Amino acid sequence: MSENLLDGFRSHEHWLREALREAELAAAGGEVPVGAVVVRDGQILGRGRNQVEQLQDATAHAEILALGAASDRAQSWRLDGATLYVTLEPCTMCAGALLLARIQTLVFGAVDPRAGAVVSCARLLQGNPYRHAVEVVGGILAPQCSELLQSFFQRRRRDG
Secondary structure, rough: OOHHHHHHHHHHHHHHHHHHHHHHHHOOOOOOOOEEEEEOEEEEEEEEEOHHHHOOOOOOOOHHHHHHHHHHOOOOOOOOOOEEEEEEOOHHHHHHHHOOOOOOOOEEEOOOOOOOOOOOOOOOOOOOOOOOOOOOOOOHHHHHHHHHHHHHHHHHHHHH
16 A cells, blocks of 8 residues: 555544544434544534434434534535545435535445445435535444444344
């Protein structure tokens, strides 16, 4: 692996670990453990974690909340040049939101074979009607992201 690729991989791991921290906070609050951060120019612009139950809002996904926080901080809904790091492959709603926000790169951990809209159930970022190309990097820290989700659902089934 070339040094540039290795540095890029390490950078992706670093920021995805920040998203994992958000996912752990979601789990501690009884939410499905998904976390996200939006990064631009080496700075976190926004953080989010699933808060669907807490807010009683079906749209309170980690990505949506992170994009909203990033837009507030940037004082613009256009997040050109930003990367969204998320622990789970985005759903249809979240894929659409990152397109509309003009995210440059999506980095995710675990695939979502049930509802993933990037590589699993649909490929909404490819050939999208907005003509906005999004670079997609999947599988970063996938074992850790998957384990957090699996253990959460195992506890939920066991504890009722």
